[in-house]
Amino acid sequence: MTSLAELYRRLRTAGAEPGDSDELRLKKAVLLLTCGLMIAAAGIWLALYKMLGLPVSASLPFAFQLVSLCTLVIYLWTLNFDAFRALQLGLILFVPFTVQWSIGNFISASGVILWGLLAPVGAVLLYSARESAPWFFAYVFFVLLSGYVDFELAGLPSQGPRVPLSTTVVFFALNFTAMSALVYSLLRFAFSEREKSRLRLETAHALLADEQQKSERLLLNVLPAPIAERLKHSDATIADGFPEATIMFADIVSFTRLAATLPPVEIFDLLNRLFSAFDALAERLGVERIKTIGDAYMVAGGLNTKERDFCAAVADLALEMRETTARDFSVRGQPLELRIGIASGPVVAGVVGTSKFIYDVWGDTVNVASRITADNEPGMIQVDALTHERLAGRYDFGPAQILDLKGKGDTIVYRLEGSRAATASGQPPAG
Numbered sequence: 143m144t145s146l147a148e149l150y151r152r153l154r155t156a157g158a159e160p161g162d163s164d165e166l167r168l169k170k171a172v173l174l175l176t177c178g179l180m181i182a183a184a185g186i187w188l189a190l191y192k193m194l195g196l197p198v199s200a201s202l203p204f205a206f207q208l209v210s211l212c213t214l215v216i217y218l219w220t221l222n223f224d225a226f227r228a229l230q231l232g233l234i235l236f237v238p239f240t241v242q243w244s245i246g247n248f249i250s251a252s253g254v255i256l257w258g259l260l261a262p263v264g265a266v267l268l269y270s271a272r273e274s275a276p277w278f279f280a281y282v283f284f285v286l287l288s289g290y291v292d293f294e295l296a297g298l299p300s301q302g303p304r305v306p307l308s309t310t311v312v313f314f315a316l317n318f319t320a321m322s323a324l325v326y327s328l329l330r331f332a333f334s335e336r337e338k339s340r341l342r343l344e345t346a347h348a349l350l351a352d353e354q355q356k357s358e359r360l361l362l363n364v365l366p367a368p369i370a371e372r373l374k375h376s377d378a379t380i381a382d383g384f385p386e387a388t389i390m391f392a393d394i395v396s397f398t399r400l401a402a403t404l405p406p407v408e409i410f411d412l413l414n415r416l417f418s419a420f421d422a423l424a425e426r427l428g429v430e431r432i433k434t435i436g437d438a439y440m441v442a443g444g445l446n447t448k449e450r451d452f453c454a455a456v457a458d459l460a461l462e463m464r465e466t467t468a469r470d471f472s473v474r475g476q477p478l479e480l481r482i483g484i485a486s487g488p489v490v491a492g493v494v495g496t497s498k499f500i501y502d503v504w505g506d507t508v509n510v511a512s513r514i515t516a517d518n519e520p521g522m523i524q525v526d527a528l529t530h531e532r533l534a535g536r537y538d539f540g541p542a543q544i545l546d547l548k549g550k551g552d553t554i555v556y557r558l559e560g561s562r563a564a565t566a567s568g569q570p571p572a573g
Contacts, residue, residue: 152221176328177230179327248288252316380493383488386444388484390483392481403474453486453532461558464523483513484558487506524555527555527556
C-alpha cells in the first residue's frame with residue numbers, strides 16, 4: 143500500500159520518477175498545475191452559480207471537482223500518466239459544454255465553452271503538435287454543435303434558467319479573463335521550465351565538452367596527435383613499422399650524484415623545467431617526444447609527421463637542447479651537461495597497454511641510440527654512421543670513432559659539432 147507520505151512526495155514532484163526524461167517531467171508538472179488550477183476555478187464557479195440560484199449549473203463544477211480529485215489520487219497512486227492525461231483533458235473539454243447546455247445558449251451561459259479550449263491547448267503541451275489535432279477538432283465539433291442547436295432553438299421559448307443581463311456580462315468578462323490568464327500561466331510555466339531544462343542541458347554539455355577537452359589534452363600529452371586520433375576512433379591494436387626513423391636519447395651527466403644532494407622537491411622542479419624546455423623545442427622542430435625515464439629524454443623523428451628532413455630536425459634539436467641546458471640550467475652554480483646519442487634506421491612504434499597505455503618505439507635503432515648515449519662523454523653528441531651519412535655536408539662532425547657496443551661489437555660513430563647553416567648565418571656553432 144502506498145503511504146500518505148509517499149503520495150505527498152509524488153504530489154510535490156508531480157509524480158516524476160527517477161528514470162523520467164526532462165520532457166516527461168515537464169509534461170507531468172504542466173498537467174498537475176492544470177489540474178490544480180481547474181479544480182480551483184471550478185470551486186469559484188461553483189460558489190458563483192450557487193449565489194445566482196442555478197443548482198444544476200452549480201452541480202456540474204462540483205462534479206468536475208470530485209472527478210478531477212479522484213483521477214488525481216488514482217494517478218498519484220498508480221503513476222499511470224497516460225490515463226491521467228486523457229481523463230483530465232476529456233473533463234476539461236466536455237464539462238464546459240455540459241455547463242452551457244444546462245444554462246441555455248452562448249449568451250446566457252456567458253461563453254463558458256471557452257474553457258474547453260484548454261483541452262487542445264493542453265494537448266499541444268502534453269502530447270505533441272500532431273497528437274493535439276484530434277482534441278482541437280473535437281473542440282470545434284462541440285462548438286459547431288452548440289451553435290447549430292442554439293440556432294435551431296432560437297425561436298422557441300427558453301427552457302433554461304433566466305440569467306439577468308448584467309450577470310451574463312459579468313460572467314463573460316470573468317470567463318474571458320480567467321481563461322486568458324489560465325492559458326497564459328500554463329504557456330509561461332511550460333516555456334519557463336523548458337528554458338530551464340535547456341540551460342541545464344547546455345551546462346551539462348559545456349561540462350562534458352570541458353571534460354572531453356581535458357581528456358584529449360591528457361591523451362595528447364601521452365600520445366602523438368595522429369595516434370591519439372586513431373585510438374579515439376578504433377579499438378584495433380596500433381603498431382606501425384617505419385623503414386627509417388631517427389631516434390635520440392639525452393641524459394643528464396652525473397644526475398644520480400646530483401640528486402643525492404638535493405631535496406626531492408628541487409629535483410622534481412629541475413626536471414620539470416628542463417623537460418618542459420625540451421618539449422617546447424621538440425614541438426617547434428616537429429619532433430615527437432616519446433618518453434622520459436628518470437633523467438633520460440627520448441625523442442623520435444620520422445614518426446607520424448610530414449617533416450621529410452626529420453634527421454636534420456633531430457640534429458637541430460640535439461644542438462639546441464645542449465645549448466639550452468648549459469646556458470639556462472645549473473645546480474648550485476654548476477651548469478648541467480647532457481650526453482646525447484642519435485641513431486637512424488628501421489623501427490616499430492605502437493601503443494602498449496589498454497587502461498594505462500604508452501606510445502613506445504622498439505628496434506635495433508633504439509638500442510644503438512641508447513648505447514652510444516651511455517658511452518658518450520659529457521656535453522657531446524654522438525651519431526651513428528647512417529645519421530652521419532644523412533647529415534654530411536650540412537653539419538660539422540669530428541672524425542670517425544669506433545665503439546665496442548654490447549651486443550653490436552665495433553660500431554662507427556661521429557661527434558656532431560654544429561650546423562653549417564648556423565655558422566654561415568654568423569651564429570656561433572652550438573656547443
